[in-house]
Amino acid sequence: MMDTGEGHLVYWERCGKPGGVPAVVLHGGPGGGCTPTQRQLFDPERYDVLLFDQRGCGRSTPHASLENNTTWRLVDDIERLRKMCGFEKWLVFGGSWGSTLALAYAETHPQSVSALVLRGIFTLRKAELHWYYQEGASWLFPDKWERFLEPVAEDQRHDLMSAYRKLLTSEDEEIRGRAAVAWSVWEGETITLLPNEGFATQHRDPSYALAFARIENHYFVHAGWMDEGQLIRDVEAIRHIPAVIVQGRYDTATPVRTAWDLHRAWPEAEFVMIDDAGHAVSEPGILSALLDAVDRFADK
C-alpha cells in the first residue's frame, strides 16, 4: 500500500519481469478498481507493469471515501508510484475513465510517458455526461433506464447527477446503498454490445457499487475538476508520444464521437475503430486490438 499522506492508502501490485518494459494500468470508473483481466494484457516476459486501485476503491482505503479524491490528486499518485518503481518513463494504459486519467496525466507529465494505449475515450465534457446520465443512452436502453430512475423522486429527475449526489452522500445507509446499486447496475448492464451477466452481477454487489457509484458521481458532478474540453484542447502537449486509440463503434457509455474528436485533434495517434463492439475491454474486437497494441509497444 502507498500512503498518500492525505488520508488514503493506495493498493498497488507490480507484475511481470523486473527490468522489462515499464507500464502502468489506469482502471475505469472512476471507482472500478483494477482486475486480473488488465494484468493479463501484458506479456509477463516482456513487461514490468504496475496496477493500482485508485483512491477509495478496490483494495484502497478508506472504502468509497470522497475526501481528497480528485483527478489531480490521482495524477500526483501516479507520479509518486512511478518514482517509487524507479522508472524514468512508462507506457500508460487506460480505458474509459482510465483514458481520461491517462490523458490528464500525460498532458501534465509528458516527460514521464513512453507510449499511450487508450480505449473507450472519455473526457467528461458536458455532452458526454448528459448523454449517459440525463438523456441519450436512455433511448437505447429504456427498460434499464427506468430502474436507474427509480431511486430519484420525479421532481428531481431534471438533473439526475445532482439528485444522485444527494442520495449517494445521504446520512441514511439504506438510501445510499439503494442509489449506489441503481447507478452501478445502469453502467454494468450497458457497457457491452450484448448482455453480459458477469458485469451485471459485479455491479449489483453492494460494496463494489458503493465505491463505484459514489466516486463516479463525485468526479462527474465536478467535471473532473477540468475546464470544458480541456483534455482535447491541450492534446498538443502529447502529440509526440506514440499512441494507439481503440474505440468500439457501438460504445453506449463513452460514444465514439469523443474518440473521433480526439483523433481529429491528434492524427499522429493510431486510431482503431472496432465496428462490432461496445464499451468493455472484454469485447472481442477491442481485446484483440489492445493486445496487439501492447505487444507492438513491447517490441519497440
Ligand SMILES: CNCC(=O)c1nnc(C(C)(C)C)o1
Ligand atoms: C462512465 N464510466 C466509464 C468508465 O470508466 C467505465 N466503464 N466501465 C467501467 C468498468 C470496467 C470499471 C466497469 O468503467
